[in-house]
Amino acid sequence: MKRLIYTFRYLTRNRGNNLIRILSMTLGLVVGAILLSQVAFDTSFDRFYPDADRIYQARFVWVGENEDDVADGLFGEPWSVLRDELPGTVSGTMFFPQRNLRPFYYEDHPHVFQGLYHADSVFFDFFGVKLTQGDLRSGFLSDRNIFLSGSCAERMFGGRNPVGEIVFYDKSAPYTVAGVFEDFPKNSTLSFDALIPLRNIAPFTDINGWRPNMKWGGTDCFRGYVKLVPGANPDSVNADLRKICRKYADTDEVFYRLYPVTQLHRDNADVRHHVFIRSLLAFIVLLVAAMNYALASISSLATRARTMAMYKCNGNTSSGIFGMMLSETAILILLSMLLAVLLVFSFRQPIQQIITPPFSAIFTAGNLTKTLAVIIPLFLIAGVIPAKIFSSIPVALAFRNYALNKRLWKQFLLFIQFGCAALMITLLAIVVRQYRLVLHKDPGFRYENLVFVRFPGFDPAQADMLKHQLGKLPAVQVVCFASGLPGYECSGDNISEEATGRGVHIFAYGVDSDFIPAMEIRVASGRNFGADPAGNEIIVNEELVEKMQWTDSPIGKTVLLFQTPRTIVGVVENFYNQPLIREPNSVIHPSVLMPATGSPILIAKLDGITPEKLSEIRKLLTNLFPSTDITVDIYREVIRAQYENELHFRNTVFVGVIVTLLISLIGLVGYTNNEIQRRSKEIAIRKVNGATASSIVRLIARDLQWITLAALVAGFAGAYLIGGNWLLRFATKTPLNIGLFAGCGLTVCAIIAVTVILKTRRTACENPVKSIKKE
Template identity: 30%
Template sequence: MKQLHYVIQTLLHSKGSNLLKVVSLGLGLTMSILLFARVAFEQSYDTCFPDTDRLYQVWSQFTVKGEKLDWQQQNCGPVAGGILESFPEQVESATCTSRWMASSPLYYGNTRFNETKIAADSLFFRTMGIEVLSGNPVKDLQQPNIVYLSETLAEKMFGGENPIGKVVSYNHERDLTVRGTYADLPDNTTVKADAVISLPPSWAAEVANYSWRGGDSYLQYIRLKPGVDAETLNSRLGAMVDKYRPEEDKKFGYTAKIAPLRDTYRGYDSVSRSKVILLVMGFSILFIAALNYALISISSLSRRAKAVGVQKCNGASSAGIFGMFLAETTLIIGLSLVVMVFLLFAFQDFVEDTAATRLANLFTGNRLWVPVGTVVLLFLIGGVLPGQLFARIPVTQVFRRYTEGKKGWKRPLLFVQFAGVAFICGVMWMVAAQYSYVMNKDMGFSPARVAVTSWIGINKEVGDQVKAQFLNMPYVEAMTYSGTSTPVDGYSGTMVNNEAGQPLFSSRYDAWPEDYANVMGMTLLEGRMPRTGGEVLVNETLAKMMHWGDKVVGRQLNDGSNNTVVGLLKDFQIGGFYLEPMPFIAYYMYYPYGIFAFKLKEPFGDNLLKLQQALADAFPGRTVDVYSLEAKVADLYNPVRVLRNAMMVAALVMFLVMLMGLLGYTADEVQRRSKEIAIRKVNGAEATGILELLGRDILWVAVPAVVVGVCASAYVNGLWMDIFSARVSTGWAVYVLVAIVNLLVILGCVLWRTWHIANENPVLSLKSE
C-alpha cells in the first residue's frame, strides 16, 4: 500500500506530464486497436461455419486460344452437383447458390424488407453447416417458391407469431411460403443471408441458364469428408468437367477447382493489400505511442533521480523501484483505456465507417485478444524499458546533481517517432490523391445527374408506357434505357469468334437504343448507333484486339452469328478504375425495358425524389428503386474513401502523439540545459543563436528519420497502387514536400517551446549557484 501511495503521489506531482501521457496513449490505443480489430475481423471471414477446414468454394477457369483466363467464383449451374455425383467417397455435400436470383426485396403485406437474400438448392444448410431451427430444408428446398428465414428476420416480420406457413411476396412478382427458420449468420461471411429462397435445379433450368453451356453466374460450395486431400480431388476435376460438357462447347477450355472458403475474402487483392497497410499503420501508431511514453518518462530522469535515490535510502530495492514504475504505467494505461472507450462511443459513427462494420463486431468474445494483446505490447514497450532505467539509478544520486542527458535512449526514440509520422503522412497523401483522382477522372461516360432504375423483365407495353409518360416530365432532361446493366455495375460476357467460328476472347455486351451514347455522355468516334438487328457498335479495345486497324465500320463480327459493325465507340470504363478497359459490344434494342436512365434537371436531389414518387404512383404494383448513378460511382471507391479517412485520422493521431512527446522532450531538455544556455548568454550569445543550437540538435535526428519514413511510404504506396488501372501521377517532388512539411512542423514545435528560455534573463537560471 505504501508503494501505491508513492505512485499516486508521483502522478499527482507531475499532472501536466502525465496528462500528456494519458492523452497520447489514449489516442494511440484507440487508433491502433481499431485498425488491428478491423484486420482481425476481415481475416476471420467465413470461419463461423462448423469444421471450416472441410468447407470449400468452387472456382471456374476458361481457356481461350490457349490463354487461361483468371479463376472466377461464378460457375456453370451443374458443377457442384457434378462433383458430388462423381466423387461420393470424397465429397460429403455440395450446394449451388445464386445472388442475382434473390436480389429483389421481400414484402409481408405492404412492409418491405431489404435484408440480404440468397437462392440455394436443398443441400445448402447441410453443406454450410448452418443450424436449422425449424423445418426440413433437404425436403422443402426441392420445391420452388419456398423460403427459409433467419431467426432475426422471422421475428422482425411476424413478431412472436409462428412463421411456418406464412406467405411473403418476392418483389410483388411471386409468393413464397415460409417453411423453416435458421440461426443468424454473422456479418463477416461471404455467404451472408437473412433469407434463403429455394433454387431447385429443374426450376432454375426453366427460368435461367442452368446448364454446362455457359450461364456461369452461380456461387457453389462443397463440404469434403474428413481426411480428404483437396489437391488430389482438384487433379481429377478437369476430367470430370470434360465428361459432362457438350462436344460442341469444347472449342474453348473450361475447368474447375476447389479452394478453402475461409481464404476467399481475405484472398481478394484489395483486402490483402489493405491488410498490409492497416497493420503497418497500426503498429506504427502503437510503437510511436509506446515510445512517446517511454521518451517522456526517460526525459524526466533528471527531475526524478533524486526522489528515486531517497526511496532507495529508505530501503527500496531496484526491484521495488521497477515495480513502482510498472504500477505507475498500469494506472496511466488504465486511464488511457477510459479515454479510448470514450472516443469509441463518442465517435461511433466515424469508427464504424472506418472499420467498415459495427463496433460490436470488432470486440466480440473471440476477438477480445486484439485489445488485450495491444495493451500488453504497449505495457512491455512503454513500461519495462524506462522502468529498468529508473531501477538502475544509484542511491548516490541523493548527494549530487543528475545531469546526464541520456541521449543514447532519447534520440533513437525520437528517430522512430519522426520516421513513423513521415511514413503515415506519405501514405495518407497518396491514398487521398488517388481517391480524388479516380473520383474526378473522365470515365468515358457522364454519371452526373443520371438517375437509374431497373425494370428488367417488363413487356413492350409497359416499357412504352414508361417512356411515353416520363420522357416529357418537366424535371426530366432526357431519357434512355439499356438491356441489362450500366457501366458502373458491369456487364455479362459473350464469346467473340474468328471467321472459322473459333473463340478469340470474351467481350462485355449490352443492348442500347439509338440515343443511349448521347444521353450517357459517351463519344462516338466513327459511324452510327445500331438501328436494327444484326448491327453492332464496338469500342476501341475490341477493335484493337481484332486487329482491324483504321477501318472498323463495315467489318463483320462473329459472336455465334454474323453482325455488321456500324459504329466505333470511344473506350469507357466498366466497373471503375480497378480494371483495364474491356472489349464491348452494343446490340440494337428493340423496345424500352431493362435499365431506365433519366438525365434530370437541377436540383438533382429534389427531382430524384419526384421521379421516385411519380414512378411508384404510376406503377403501384411494382418495386420502384431509383438511385443516383454518381452515387453508385462513389460506392465503387468506398473502400478507398474509408482507407483515406483512416489514414487521415492516423496521421493526425501520430502527429499529436509525436508533438506531445517532442514537447515533453524539449521541456526536459531545456530544463536540463538551462544553466548552459544562461552561461552562453552571459558570454554574449544571442537568442537566435540559442534557438539555432537547440533546433540543430533536433534536426540531426529529424532529417534522416523523415527521409527513411518518406522512402518507406513510397514503397508501400507502390504496392497499394497496383490494384488500380488508372493511377495518379507521382513524383519525388511530392515526397520532398511531405518531408519538408514534417521537418518544418518539428522545427516549429521545438522553437516555440524553447523561445521563452532563449529570451529569459540568465540570472534566473544562475541565481541558485
C-alpha cells in the same frame, strides 16, 4: 510490496509526467484497437461452421497462357452431378445468389432484403444453421415457400410468429414464410436475408424475368460447396474433380477446383491488402505511442535519478529497480486500457464512420483479446528501455552532483516519432489525391446527371410508350434502355472474325439508338444506330479493334457474336467497363453495343438532379406500373459507392495522422521542456552576454534539424513503399512526384518549428536572473 508502494507514491506525486504517458498510450490504444480489431475480424471469416476446415468451395477455372482465371460461379446441373460422383466427400450443397433484388412486401410495407438465395434442401444442415421457427423438411416441399433470417423476420413482423404469413415479391409474386433461421455472423462470406427452395426454374422466372441455362456452358451463376471426409487429401480430391469435369466439358481448358472456405475471404487480393495496410498503420501508431512513453520516462531522469540512487543506498538492487519500473509501466498500461475502452464505446458512432463492418461485429471479446495480445507486449518492450536506464544509475549519484540526460536516447526516440509522423502525413496525401482522382477521372462517358430504373422482365413493347411519357417531363433530356451500366455492371461473351476465326472475350451491352447520346460516348468512326436499326448491326470500341489486330477500317467487317453474323457500323472511343479499383489495363475491355429495344434498365439524362425531379419521375413511373415497386437510382452515387472502402481507408488514415501528430507533439513538447530545464543556466549566461531571444530559440532548435531531416527521409521512403503498394490496386494512379513529398516535408517542418518556437520563446524572453537564482 515495498516496490509497489514506492511505485504508487511516484504515480500520485508526479501527475504531469504520468498524464503525458497515459494520454499517449490511450490514444495509441484507441487507434490500435480500431485497426487491429478490423484485422482480427477479416482473418476470422468462415471459421464458425461445424467442420469448417473440411468445407471447400468449388470454383470455375479457365486455363490461360500466363495464369489461370478463376471465378466463383458454377454451372447448375453439372455441379449437382459432379458433387455426387466426387470421391472423398461427405456431402455438398448448391445455391443461386439472387442479384438486383426489388423489395418484398408485407401488408403493403416494402422491405429490401440484403441478399436472397435459392438453395437446395441440404444447405442449412451443411452449414450448421438452425431454424428457430418452422419446419425444415416441409419448408422445402414447395417452391413458393421462403425462409427468413431472424433479423429480417424481426424487421418485417416485429415479435409475431411469421410462419404461414404471405409476403409478395415486387407486389406480385406471393411466397409463404416456412421458417426463420439464425442469422449468419457478420464474418461470413455468405450474406443473405432470405432463402427460397431450389427445386426447378419457376422461382427464377418469377423473380428475375429470365431462365438460366443450367447445362454445362450455360449460366455460371451458381455456387457450390462440398465437405471432405476426415483426413482426405484436397490435392487428390481436386485431381479426381478435374478428371470428372473432363467427361462433361470434353476439354482440359475449363474445370472446377476446390478452395478451403476458411481462406476464401483472406485470400482475396483486396482483403490481403487491407489487412496488410491496417496492420502496418496500427504498428506505426502504437510504435509512436510506445516511443513517446519511453521518451517521457527518460525525460524524468533529471528529477528521479537521485531518488533511484538513494533506493540503492538503502539496499535495493538493480533488478529491484528494474522490476519497480516495469510495475509502473504495467499500472499505466492498465489505466490506459480502461480509458481506451471507455473512449471506444463512448465514440462508437464516429468510429462507425471510419470502419466498414458494424461496430458490434468488430469490437467483440475475441477480437479485442487478439488485439491486446499484440499491443501489450509492445508497450512492455517500451517500458524495458527506461527500466534498463534507471536500473543502471550509479550509487555515487546520491553523493555528488552528476547529470544524466541520455540525450542520444531521447533524440533517437524523437527521430522515430518524427519519421512516423512524416510517413503518415505523406500517406494521407497520397490517399486523398488518389480518391479524388478516381472520382474525377474521365471514364469515357458522362454520368453526373444520369438516373436509372431497373425493370426485371420488362415488356419491350412498352419501351416507346415509356420513353414518350418520360420525355414530357421538363427535366428529362434523353431516355434510353440498356442491358448493363458502363463502369458498374455488364455481361461477357466471345466474339470472332468470320473471315479469320480470330476471337476475343468481350463485354456486350444491349442498347437502343439513344444510349450513345445519353451517355455522351464519343463516336470515333462510322455511325450510331438509326431509329430502327437492323438486328445484325453492332458498334465496337477501340479496344476491340486493337485486340482483333485490325489495321484497316473495321467498318463493314462481319463478326460472329452469339453464333450470329453481325456487321460493324461504328467505332466508339474506349470507356470504362469496371471500377478503377482493378489491376492495370483491366477496366477497359473489348466492348460491343448491340441494338435492343426495351432492355431491363431505363436510363434518363436530366438537366440536373434534385429530390423534386426524382420524385416526379418516381410518381410518373408508379402511375404507369402500379404493381411494380419503382426505385430511381442516381448513377453518380452508384459510381461513388464502388469506392466506399477507399473512403473508409482515407478516414482511417486521417485519424491515424491526427493521433500520430498529437502523440509526436506531446513528445516534442516534453523533449523541449526537458532541454530548457537542463540548459536553463547556459541560456541565462548566454543572455547575460548579449544573446537575443531568437538566438536562444535557434540554440534549442539546432539540435532538432538533423533529426528532422533524417526522419523525413525515413518517413518518405516508408510512405513511397506503402503508398506505392496501395496504388497497385488501381488502374489509374496518382503520381508520386517530388512536389508531393516536398509539400508534406514542409508541413512537418512547419509543425515542428512552430511547436519549438512557442515552447522556447517564453524562456528565451525570461529575465536571466530568475534562472540563475533557481540554480
